[in-house]
Amino acid sequence: MASSSIFNPPSSTTALLLRRTRHPIHVGPTSLRFLTSQSAPPSSHLVSFAASATEASVAKVIDGKLVAKQIRDEIAAEVSRMKEAVGVIPGLAVILVGDRKDSATYVRNKKKACESVGINSLEVNLPADTTEEQVLNYISGYNDDPSVHGILVQLPLPSHMNEQNVLNAVRIEKDVDGFHPLNIGRLAMRGREPLFVPCTPKGCIELLHRYGISIKGKRAVVIGRSNIVGMPAALLLQREDATVSVVHSRTSNPEEITRQADIIIAAVGQPNMVRGSWIKPDAVIIDVGINPVDDPSSSRGYKLVGDVCYEEAIKVASAITPVPGGVGPMTIAMLLQNTLTSAKRINSFQ
Amino acid sequence: MASSSIFNPPSSTTALLLRRTRHPIHVGPTSLRFLTSQSAPPSSHLVSFAASATEASVAKVIDGKLVAKQIRDEIAAEVSRMKEAVGVIPGLAVILVGDRKDSATYVRNKKKACESVGINSLEVNLPADTTEEQVLNYISGYNDDPSVHGILVQLPLPSHMNEQNVLNAVRIEKDVDGFHPLNIGRLAMRGREPLFVPCTPKGCIELLHRYGISIKGKRAVVIGRSNIVGMPAALLLQREDATVSVVHSRTSNPEEITRQADIIIAAVGQPNMVRGSWIKPDAVIIDVGINPVDDPSSSRGYKLVGDVCYEEAIKVASAITPVPGGVGPMTIAMLLQNTLTSAKRINSFQ
Numbered sequence: 001m002a003s004s005s006i007f008n009p010p011s012s013t014t015a016l017l018l019r020r021t022r023h024p025i026h027v028g029p030t031s032l033r034f035l036t037s038q039s040a041p042p043s044s045h046l047v048s049f050a051a052s053a054t055e056a057s058v059a060k061v062i063d064g065k066l067v068a069k070q071i072r073d074e075i076a077a078e079v080s081r082m083k084e085a086v087g088v089i090p091g092l093a094v095i096l097v098g099d100r101k102d103s104a105t106y107v108r109n110k111k112k113a114c115e116s117v118g119i120n121s122l123e124v125n126l127p128a129d130t131t132e133e134q135v136l137n138y139i140s141g142y143n144d145d146p147s148v149h150g151i152l153v154q155l156p157l158p159s160h161m162n163e164q165n166v167l168n169a170v171r172i173e174k175d176v177d178g179f180h181p182l183n184i185g186r187l188a189m190r191g192r193e194p195l196f197v198p199c200t201p202k203g204c205i206e207l208l209h210r211y212g213i214s215i216k217g218k219r220a221v222v223i224g225r226s227n228i229v230g231m232p233a234a235l236l237l238q239r240e241d242a243t244v245s246v247v248h249s250r251t252s253n254p255e256e257i258t259r260q261a262d263i264i265i266a267a268v269g270q271p272n273m274v275r276g277s278w279i280k281p282d283a284v285i286i287d288v289g290i291n292p293v294d295d296p297s298s299s300r301g302y303k304l305v306g307d308v309c310y311e312e313a314i315k316v317a318s319a320i321t322p323v324p325g326g327v328g329p330m331t332i333a334m335l336l337q338n339t340l341t342s343a344k345r346i347n348s349f350q
Numbered sequence: 351m352a353s354s355s356i357f358n359p360p361s362s363t364t365a366l367l368l369r370r371t372r373h374p375i376h377v378g379p380t381s382l383r384f385l386t387s388q389s390a391p392p393s394s395h396l397v398s399f400a401a402s403a404t405e406a407s408v409a410k411v412i413d414g415k416l417v418a419k420q421i422r423d424e425i426a427a428e429v430s431r432m433k434e435a436v437g438v439i440p441g442l443a444v445i446l447v448g449d450r451k452d453s454a455t456y457v458r459n460k461k462k463a464c465e466s467v468g469i470n471s472l473e474v475n476l477p478a479d480t481t482e483e484q485v486l487n488y489i490s491g492y493n494d495d496p497s498v499h500g501i502l503v504q505l506p507l508p509s510h511m512n513e514q515n516v517l518n519a520v521r522i523e524k525d526v527d528g529f530h531p532l533n534i535g536r537l538a539m540r541g542r543e544p545l546f547v548p549c550t551p552k553g554c555i556e557l558l559h560r561y562g563i564s565i566k567g568k569r570a571v572v573i574g575r576s577n578i579v580g581m582p583a584a585l586l587l588q589r590e591d592a593t594v595s596v597v598h599s600r601t602s603n604p605e606e607i608t609r610q611a612d613i614i615i616a617a618v619g620q621p622n623m624v625r626g627s628w629i630k631p632d633a634v635i636i637d638v639g640i641n642p643v644d645d646p647s648s649s650r651g652y653k654l655v656g657d658v659c660y661e662e663a664i665k666v667a668s669a670i671t672p673v674p675g676g677v678g679p680m681t682i683a684m685l686l687q688n689t690l691t692s693a694k695r696i697n698s699f700q
Binding site: 164180181182183184185186187188189190191192216217219225226227231235238241243244245246247248250251252257 | 597
């Protein structure tokens with residue numbers, strides 16, 4: 001999980017500015033830019049600083065698309081180095097059951113991402129009426145296949161299958177999704193190391209790392225407690241010595257608690273739930289939500305928004321991920337990273 | 351984890367009073383009693399009510415010794431019923447390596463507790479220079495022994511052994527300590543059920559249940575994040591829909607955060623760390639700490655105190671566990687319960 005900042009900057013100055021909640025340092029005027037479209041921003045915006053919120057400025061935008069690209073470049077270099085050194089190419093097997101269009105799109109994107117970094121992708125598409133036993137047979141085959149280092153079962157599965165049974169069948173050494181309870185248990189325990197960390201929460205923390213945002217000793221609030229994002233994100237933040245509170249549907253005063261956070265990770269699937277008034281000035285916001293909302297002005301008839309009201313948040317926070325272009329691109333990058341890690345570990349290559 | 355209140359009362363009235371933080375209901379004067387010695391209090395104190403802290407009254411004392419006794423009685427009845435119905439007696443194997451006096455005392459107490467409820471206890475005492483392989487052989491034997499339903503390795507082990515290796519060797523179906531990462535992972539995940547919940551945090555939650563203290567929607571603060579108490583306690587509280595914050599050594603403002611809690615679980619091993627000023631009026635306090643401090647007036651030269659300053663806390667809280675006589679007795683009761691549960695599960699007895 002350790003990673004150094006690869007940007008030039010985030011320099012130590014940036015890190016200092018991002019810590020300014022405790023020790024205000026005024027700089028300015030600064031070159032502020034933030035994403036207003038899906039087009040990739042110029043990388044120079046990474047060196048922009050957010051001035052203090054009290055100066056009516058806007059937050060630094062955390063560019064997940066750009067970070068993901070840099071991570072994929074790093075992975076591509078490592079894949080080449082490994083191939084040359086030991087002749088092994090990392091392999092990811094993806095099992096898709098049924099004909100859900102969204103699942104097919106996700107699988108296609110994963111396949112493309114693998115190709116872009118030189119990871120072999122094996123894909124099996126099974127009809128919706130496949131039996132659980134047949135799926136288990138495929139998993140068993142990939143478990144034993146030395147050219148496969150990661151196995152991913154695209155969810156959701158058809159309702160006649162027991163998801164737990166299927167996921168538990170994946171060998172822990174190839175569980176690149178990191179959802180096996182043994183991985184989650186190790187993630188929760190001090191002094192233990194999970195073999196894999198779930199991709200989306202790992203991507204959230206990686207963004208904080210790469211932007212030089214310190215976590216240790218900070219108040220962090222995670223909104224949502226799902227098995228795939230909220231819960232492991234809270235465990236990861238705690239591993240990095242944040243003081244973590246988890247807010248969920250049964251929380252009576254989510255706004256009040258969220259307002260105490262230096263770092264907010266929102267992963268609840270409620271469009272624009274977190275308003276500007278929920279945010280402490282200069283907080284850092286990682287928005288995992290990707291929610292379609294009606295938008296007559298769009299040719300598609302909808303647009304994607306996060307769990308955080310971006311327009312309000314950007315005026316209060318010191319840094320924020322956009323939607324899309326924030327956490328989204330990081331998930332697949334982390335999947336590739338987990339697959340590379342697995343191939344290295346299985347082949348004792350460092 | 352579900353459990354009904356066995357007391358007569360905690361009635362619904364008690365539960366109401368314990369919820370009065372939001373909806374003040376004034377009753378009184380009430381018959382207030384609290385523990386001033388280690389002697390078992392009369393059970394009638396369980397029907398006492400704490401008046402509002404603003405009336406300068408004291409907290410209800412949560413009597414772990416009495417609750418543990420009632421649980422042991424319930425277990426004894428179940429052990430008898432099982433023996434009569436299917437001829438199976440639950441068995442707990444305890445492995446003690448080395449000659450630490452405190453460990454020997456713990457093991458002796460566990461043995462006595464087993465006997466008191468009719469659970470078979472098998473004990474093996476190995477010299478400090480036993481090899482890890484020899485310990486693993488014993489574990490392997492107990493793993494295969496159908497008369498053993500729970501295996502407990504007394505910690506700490508001598509330093510030449512790898513604790514993780516040894517603990518991981520215990521079959522998950524007999525891991526009555528609940529420390530296996532697979533159990534912890536299932537505890538963390540929604541929709542999954544651990545085979546066993548670690549005994550001390552389970553005892554904390556059981557005390558809340560048996561006193562009719564509702565957890566759902568409450569703010570809970572866990573002080574300490576150890577693998578054996580703090581972390582699983584936080585996961586348990588979250589499973590019961592509390593909004594949980596975990597405070598630890600890196601937390602910059604533990605007092606401020608703790609003061610927001612409706613329920614405090616303190617498990618940090620710092621005598622009297624939590625002062626009266628840390629406590630929200632009418633909070634419920636579960637004190638896991640058992641710390642020896644110098645006491646010239648005691649014949650032993652020391653006394654045991656909790657992580658919470660009892661004398662101050664009792665004036666602010668609505669309910670509190672004493673030290674000793676609070677959480678302590680619950681740990682062994684939960685170990686017996688886990689052993690019974692295991693024997694029932696292995697023998698498909700309900």
